[in-house]
Amino acid sequence: MLIFRKPIEGIERPEMPADVVIVGGGPAGMACALRLSQLIDEHNAIHPDSPLSKENIYVLEKAREVGQHCLSGALLDPRAMRELLPGFETEAPIEAEVSKEAVHYLTQTGQFKLPITPPPLQDHGNYVISINRFVKWMGEKVEAAGITVFTGFAGSELLYDGDRVIGVRTDDKGIDKQNQKKSNFEPGYDLKAKVVVLAEGSRGSLTKQLVSKFDLARDSNPQTYGVGVKELWELPPGRVAAGEVIYTMGYPLTTKEYGGAWIYGGKDNVISLGFVTGLDYSDPRLDPQRVLQEFKKHPFIAKMLEGGKMIRYGAKSLPYGGWWALPALAGDGFMITGDSAGFLNSARLKGIHLAMKSGMIAAQTAFEALVKGDSSEKTLGLYPKRVGQSWIKEELWKVRNFHQGFEKGFYAGLAHTMLQQVTFGRGLYARYPSHAGYERMQHLDALPANGGAEANLLGDAKGDGKLTFDKLTDLYHSGTKHEEDQPAHLVIHDTNICNTRCVKEFGNPCTHFCPANVYEMVEDTSSGQGASSEVPVKRISLNAANCVHCKTCDIMDPYQIIDWVPPEGGGGPNYDGM
């Protein structure tokens, strides 16, 4: 019997007043905190009589340590960092400056290099970084500036007063599998905040509640996503230089699926290698972790990795939808930043700089709210206005229709992209519509039983233990750990759908798209039918402790009955060095 996490009712929670609570200590949240600190320092230097305090500014981070849940390629466009901390290069952890880039198109066994690298993928001047190390370093700066980072604390609910956001509740700790208090029970805190900045990353759980409660996306395109599955490899010297960037298109995906691979050369012969699969594929049996394994089997890649060693694994979703998919970004008491809002340039495959910039603009606005003593929409509404006047819009506007152009496949996408190139991003229509990716998933009976052209993307990867890995072995290298005795944080609103409808219609795609083997269909022995009937009755089972917090299930479930909520703070992957 599955029991899901839900807020504990009828208990008193300690309250703490706060000026600003930033939910999520990633690039957006940390940039927001740092900018806020700078603005307060400047203010206090000019107005020593009416100083502002940083004591009541908090960053909530669900990971045990800052940066442990951060996963990206990653390439950093330094634009935002140069504004935030000029000269940051001298002290920030940077693997290498991009020195060489190439785009390859892969066929099943062959490959050709594009004669010129398309402009959006030209990366000279960008840096190869470990987002984990970089954010950890930003976190140290934030703490040194006097702002408290609560690691191991997740934002579990938003607090409302009517239509106003008035704070954040942190996760209850010490709840057992049955949702009962354990002897170490500690209730979450109610942080009553003047301003709440949501910086939770892709498909943030509080952002999802908020957007739905106030219908903040009513004028937006549906957000579309991809999932990046990544491995770090240690290679023999001389294979991939530090600062070398390789993108691939094509194999193993067919022209129907959206996605591609990256290979970034870091220091000490460690490379970041990953595959992004668009979460709008049609075959429910497709497995993004398998896609990465198939990709590595391509001779071009297999040769590069030969004799190397996989050292880390992880996965994370990313929002593709761009400008038209942004929800309303602010309202009474709140602002939405970074990947939670969808600040990502899908043509350039980059969003860290946009996330940081959005955090910085939100900081400016939060600062004014504190000075004015008004955090209503009137003041916080300045945030979306400023985003519209900033280089965020300039950059995203040019690619506003980019990803939508690929909804009908690779060739149509290329055609639209070329049109958009010569029409300043417009293309055929002023605003290309988009569809939520899960809507494209097809019923099993509409698909070839053997998988057709996609056959090698479907089902579990086997793994040879050297070049390719089964999911559990990969997962082991994510360092994922949770308190085991807690209710499942993957809240399935109706498991009957899983066990009776989905099993027939889609064959339980969750068991495939989850890169961490959280979802499983197991033989149901509890009813006593399993052993006797000819076809064993299966029911959904969750290995919630495997979860790497990528949010793919919340995004891709075709019935949209899964809500990802934060597990007990401190649990999750450990992306050290990723």
Added chain:
Amino acid sequence: MPSILVIVEQQQGKPNRVSWETIAAGQAIAADMGWSVEAAVAGNAIAGVAGEVAAKKLAKVYAVDSPSLDRYNPDAFAAALKQLIVAKQPMLVLMPHTYQVRDFAPKLATQLGRCVISDCTGYKKGGEKLVFTRQMFQGKFSADVSFGSDGPWLATFQNGSFRGDKAEDGAATAPIETFPVTIDAAAVRNQPEEWFKEAKQAVDLTQAEIIVSVGRGIKEQKNIELAQQLATALGGEIAASRPICDNGWLPMDRQIGSSGQTVSPKLYLALGISGAIQHIVGMKGARAIVAINKDSEAPIFEIADIAVVGNLFDIVPPLIEEIKTAKS
């Protein structure tokens, strides 16, 4: 001659089984380096434990005896051992990596102005240098570490790194020296309460010599009984891989693996366990691994000493009978 001091852990007058492993470690290092080995027991009225330890091949056993050490508390133990180490100046202090040692060892090291290499899995002699091996990244890497400072050095060994039964007995009983310590009552900042065992944590699988472990192949909750019968016949403990505990078929404190306990019994019998890496890391230190699985491709067979491909429901019942017959 430089000496090694092994700190023996005792609870209520009984030595912790892991301490024998640490004595074995001390004896091995001493043989390689040409050093001598001594041991120390700390507690109140511990002549009995000291006598038991003195049966081993040791140059001397110190009984650090004081009423203040009656019940474990970190301040008093660190203070007492500090006095002993300062007085005797061993080159190397070895301790088992137990919960208690984890608690006081950092304090002891800081008070001595020395560092601890903790949770080591082995050592080697690199030239004249003594090098310790410890695991990193959840056992994925091993690092060699040596002391850069003057002694006394402090190191702790992970449970199962050495074999306790390899601790050599001495030709004669080692001399026991009572080492009186005075502990300033004001320096002891906490008062331990009575010993108790949390009911749910009644088993300590790390101490079990035989473990029968079940995985998904057991199929149904009612079949757990079969594995329990086998465990009882062998005089061992029952344990499981995660899915079994997740289902609530066995309590969580019987879970072996990266999210459960790490064990190193003499015999580990894996029934219907496929052997995902998450499980393997929790039991690969077992002396002998017997795996029964119907899938000949199961990864557990890669580390099994005895691999039985077959249906556990056919194999286990006669096995129980055979064991009973053999034992009677």
